[in-house]
Amino acid sequence: DIQMTQSPSSVSASVGDRVTITCRASQAISTWLAWYQQKPGKAPNLLIYDARTLESGVPSRFSGSGSGTDFTLTISSLQPEDFATYYCQQANSLTFGGGTKVEIK
Amino acid sequence: EVQLVESGGGLVRPGGSLRLSCAASGFSFSDYDMIWVRQAPGKGLEGVALITSGGDYIYHVESVRGRFTISRDSAKNSLYLQMNGLRDEDTAVYYCARDKEGDSNLYYLDYWGQGTLVTVSS
Numbered sequence: 001d002i003q004m005t006q007s008p009s010s011v012s013a014s015v016g017d018r019v020t021i022t023c024r025a026s027q028a029i030s031t032w033l034a035w036y037q038q039k040p041g042k043a044p045n046l047l048i049y050d051a052r053t054l055e056s057g058v059p060s061r062f063s064g065s066g067s068g069t070d071f072t073l074t075i076s077s078l079q080p081e082d083f084a085t086y087y088c089q090q091a092n093s094l095t096f097g098g099g100t101k102v103e104i105k
Numbered sequence: 106e107v108q109l110v111e112s113g114g115g116l117v118r119p120g121g122s123l124r125l126s127c128a129a130s131g132f133s134f135s136d137y138d139m140i141w142v143r144q145a146p147g148k149g150l151e152g153v154a155l156i157t158s159g160g161d162y163i164y165h166v167e168s169v170r171g172r173f174t175i176s177r178d179s180a181k182n183s184l185y186l187q188m189n190g191l192r193d194e195d196t197a198v199y200y201c202a203r204d205k206e207g208d209s210n211l212y213y214l215d216y217w218g219q220g221t222l223v224t225v226s227s
């Protein structure tokens with residue numbers, strides 16, 4: 001089975017900062033990758049699919065890149081509502097990364 | 106408006122059974138693959154099972170294979186997860202989710218329910 005590894009597991013940042021989260025697949029998965037945001041006590045929310053396509057309604061400060069084994073989620077200017085946990089997911093299976101918690105610095 | 110509403114969670118003893126339901130509305134349920142995802146307290150997300158739109162392909166993650174069974178009833182717009190032989194490690198919030206792609210073998214989960222808590226404890 002393909003494993004998904006996210007780094008870092010947590011990051012402290014301030015409003016306005018640029019934040020980058022990395023997801024690495026144990027085997028090449030083309031661009032078959034999604035990113036989700038989850039806030040405490042809530043269901044996850046799809047942000048990006050096909051590695052770089054923004055889901056409808058998601059702010060443009062979120063962007064995704066990568067293909068093969070290495071992927072990145074970037075928040076260009078962190079907003080107060082962006083403090084949450086982010087997960088990557090390999091799209092042709094149900095495998096998720098371990099999550100990255102974005103905390104207030 | 107797309108809605109997914111889970112029910113059926115609760116407290117159960119190890120070795121016991123539960124059946125989770127997910128009532129879908131606001132979209133053509135029979136056209137979409139559906140997935141169950143769980144999240145243990147304080148932990149990350151784990152995909153548990155999926156069923157294709159026509160029910161012709163079913164997958165269960167290895168940790169639940171042989172104990173859990175996903176099914177659907179398109180006449181009732183409902184998704185189910187029959188859970189037998191429950192273990193302590195099955196304690197989690199269980200979410201049902203819709204695959205936005207419809208009929209591909211890529212699973213992007215665009216709508217999620219609010220989740221139902223399953224607690225396995227003696």
